[in-house]
Amino acid sequence: MARCDLEVEGGEMGKALVTETALRDHVHRLGELHPPISLDSVDRTVRRPHLVLSEYGHVIDYLARVELEVDRNVLELLTLLPDANQTDRTFYRDVWQPQETQHGLILDRLQQDLGRPAAAPDTETVSAKIRVLGALSHLRPVHEVTRLLYYLTGAATEKSAVLAYGRLSGGMRRLGEHAIARTVIDQIKRQEPGHFAYYALSARWMIQHRVLAPWQVHLARVLRRRSFGLVGANNEVQRAQFGELVQSLDLTDGLPAYAHQISVVERELLWAGQQGMYVPPYVLKALDDALELARSGQYADPIRT
Numbered sequence: 001m002a003r004c005d006l007e008v009e010g011g012e013m014g015k016a017l018v019t020e021t022a023l024r025d026h027v028h029r030l031g032e033l034h035p036p037i038s039l040d041s042v043d044r045t046v047r048r049p050h051l052v053l054s055e056y057g058h059v060i061d062y063l064a065r066v067e068l069e070v071d072r073n074v075l076e077l078l079t080l081l082p083d084a085n086q087t088d089r090t091f092y093r094d095v096w097q098p099q100e101t102q103h104g105l106i107l108d109r110l111q112q113d114l115g116r117p118a119a120a121p122d123t124e125t126v127s128a129k130i131r132v133l134g135a136l137s138h139l140r141p142v143h144e145v146t147r148l149l150y151y152l153t154g155a156a157t158e159k160s161a162v163l164a165y166g167r168l169s170g171g172m173r174r175l176g177e178h179a180i181a182r183t184v185i186d187q188i189k190r191q192e193p194g195h196f197a198y199y200a201l202s203a204r205w206m207i208q209h210r211v212l213a214p215w216q217v218h219l220a221r222v223l224r225r226r227s228f229g230l231v232g233a234n235n236e237v238q239r240a241q242f243g244e245l246v247q248s249l250d251l252t253d254g255l256p257a258y259a260h261q262i263s264v265v266e267r268e269l270l271w272a273g274q275q276g277m278y279v280p281p282y283v284l285k286a287l288d289d290a291l292e293l294a295r296s297g298q299y300a301d302p303i304r305t
């Protein structure tokens with residue numbers, strides 16, 4: 001009976017079965033096809049720096065910071081998943097961290113070209129919440145729940161990156177900044193879908209192979225609802241900055257559609273039982289709150305003109 005519940009709630013029946021070999025191959029392929037982007041391969045020629053600065057300077061800063069915080073994300077991963085398997089370790093060590101680090105360094109260089117200060121990433125602070133969950137993860141049943149939540153967070157984060165870089169690429173072209181669009185943003189953008197696919201497939205693998213008992217899936221739902229956060233938005237200032245990013249990338253009108261996309265994996269794996277759920281309410285609420293903070297202007301970017 002429990003298994004039937006999972007099948008219905010997981011909604012995975014129509015999806016191809018994910019295997020551990022497929023996950024391993026995916027990681028291997030990503031490493032081969034997408035070496036870290038070298039600084040020499042990008043053309044940072046900006047035709048109208050003042051315009052780029054005022055329209056997208058704060059967006060570039062946000063993305064640079066979040067990319068550079070990959071070092072902290074690795075510490076979080078090591079805390080949360082003391083028992084991470086070999087494929088996860090290869091992914092973060094050989095593929096993900098080296099790629100994201102270069103994304104961050106390139107964007108940070110670009111924002112400094114524009115006259116902004118360097119990004120100020122927090123690469124060290126592992127929150128108390130994560131340390132508590134990490135301590136509990138030494139218990140196998142908790143480790144599995146944490147692992148699923150980790151993949152869901154990764155999927156939402158990477159999908160957010162895909163969408164942000166897509167919009168930023170279009171925006172740079174609109175401003176006539178073709179070198180930046182093509183050699184900076186598009187190069188970075190091409191590496192994000194592979195990260196998203198890794199987290200999505202890993203989460204799906206867990207549900208398809210019934211790694212979690214129904215009570216664990218239920219616990220994952222409860223914890224996800226309570227702990228969901230927008231990527232890189234760990235305090236009120238950063239939430240306001242995320243709201244500004246949403247405004248500047250013209251996502252305000254299509255907010256539910258944006259939320260729909262970043263929640264694609266958790267809707268499939270956690271909420272399929274809620275027929276027709278377009279967006280989990282906690283995702284839309286997080287976005288609405290960020291926008292409200294941005295609109296209040298209390299944390300407005302001082303460099304924006």
Ligand SMILES: [Fe+2]
Pocket residue numbers: 067099100103161188192
């Ligand atoms: Fe990235």
Ligand SMILES: [Fe+2]
Pocket residue numbers: 100158161191192195
């Ligand atoms: Fe990424």
